[in-house]
Amino acid sequence: MKLEAGKIAVVTGAASGIGFALAQRFARDGLDVVLADVEEEALAGAADRIGALGVETLAVPTDVSDNQAVQALADAAVERFGSVHVVCNNAGVSSRADPWFGPLSAWGWVLGVNLWGVIHGIRAFLPILISQGEGHIVNTASIAGLNPGSGPMYAASKHAVVALSEELFKTTKIVGLPVGVSVLCPGWVHTAIMDADRNWPARLGENPPPALAADVMRPHYERAIDAGTDPAAIADLVTEAIVSDRFWILPHPGFVELAIRRWHRIGEGLDPDPAVDVPGFPPASQIASEIQAALTAPTGVGVSTLRARDR
Numbered sequence: 001m002k003l004e005a006g007k008i009a010v011v012t013g014a015a016s017g018i019g020f021a022l023a024q025r026f027a028r029d030g031l032d033v034v035l036a037d038v039e040e041e042a043l044a045g046a047a048d049r050i051g052a053l054g055v056e057t058l059a060v061p062t063d064v065s066d067n068q069a070v071q072a073l074a075d076a077a078v079e080r081f082g083s084v085h086v087v088c089n090n091a092g093v094s095s096r097a098d099p100w101f102g103p104l105s106a107w108g109w110v111l112g113v114n115l116w117g118v119i120h121g122i123r124a125f126l127p128i129l130i131s132q133g134e135g136h137i138v139n140t141a142s143i144a145g146l147n148p149g150s151g152p153m154y155a156a157s158k159h160a161v162v163a164l165s166e167e168l169f170k171t172t173k174i175v176g177l178p179v180g181v182s183v184l185c186p187g188w189v190h191t192a193i194m195d196a197d198r199n200w201p202a203r204l205g206e207n208p209p210p211a212l213a214a215d216v217m218r219p220h221y222e223r224a225i226d227a228g229t230d231p232a233a234i235a236d237l238v239t240e241a242i243v244s245d246r247f248w249i250l251p252h253p254g255f256v257e258l259a260i261r262r263w264h265r266i267g268e269g270l271d272p273d274p275a276v277d278v279p280g281f282p283p284a285s286q287i288a289s290e291i292q293a294a295l296t297a298p299t300g301v302g303v304s305t306l307r308a309r310d311r
């Protein structure tokens, strides 16, 4: 689909990072932009900056894990602009809580935003795109959607997003729907994702304490994300995929190589490799020793403490 003035883009998680870069790129291509985000102040600021590029904007405070809120977003977009052409289901979070010993609320939050947010977005906007006879949906997954390794909550949510996107793509082709579908699976991108729990919802109670492994991994993640790709470059790849109607958006070939190696092992029936070196991280052997050292540290942080703490 051609991206040009007169078309309308909707972006969730538009107040920061990849979402903001998408909004900026669409605006530079002349599209009017509907920005949705749960962080209201940042959203208003983002809408001002996008508006300064000379396009119309609409900022709609939205929690994508809430189906009614996403339906209201779709209604607001159509009421304001009369149509929608590009929908980026991009909002996402990651939790540092312990997946197995911590509270279930962390699973609810991550799956609520990362998975249900995408489901809500597709269900709210697909009928609009179909009735218009034109449109494109971009779902932000992650390389974690093709290769687990960044924690079970995040990996599970992103695997589900890749799977449902692929199903949607096939359906549009089989049924002949006039809607393009792409899935974005980046590795490291320089954004504020490490501070995702700034948006931990009060309704879920207290933000759970970080898991032991999350504490050990935090500096490594921070370094990798700080050195990650500029979100503007990711937005360029997304627009190329929309224009050329391509499904896969895979900005980081080194990470795709890991996913391919994983699939070779699957094909051979081999168990998952627990010691894979990840681009941007220290060697897997170093990370494993850091985690083991933290578990056996005399500070008393061990598996048994962990169990007691998180009960």
Ligand SMILES: NC(=O)c1ccc[n+]([C@@H]2O[C@H](COP(=O)([O-])OP(=O)(O)OC[C@H]3O[C@@H](n4cnc5c(N)ncnc54)[C@H](O)[C@@H]3O)[C@@H](O)[C@H]2O)c1
Pocket (backbone or CB within 6 Å): 012, 013, 014, 015, 016, 017, 018, 019, 036, 037, 038, 039, 062, 063, 064, 065, 090, 091, 092, 093, 113, 140, 141, 142, 143, 185, 186, 187, 188, 189, 190, 191, 192, 193, 194, 195, 196, 199, 225, 228
């Ligand atoms: N940064 C990376 O390295 C990376 C890699 C792969 C995938 N991703 C994915 O990219 C997407 C964007 O994240 P980012 O890296 O730009 O992080 P970010 O924190 O900079 O931006 C995420 C945005 O989503 C918003 N958000 C959070 N919860 C929300 C909710 N319930 N409803 C609506 N908006 C909500 C936040 O307020 C924020 O503006 C996410 O889906 C993330 O999982 C990021």
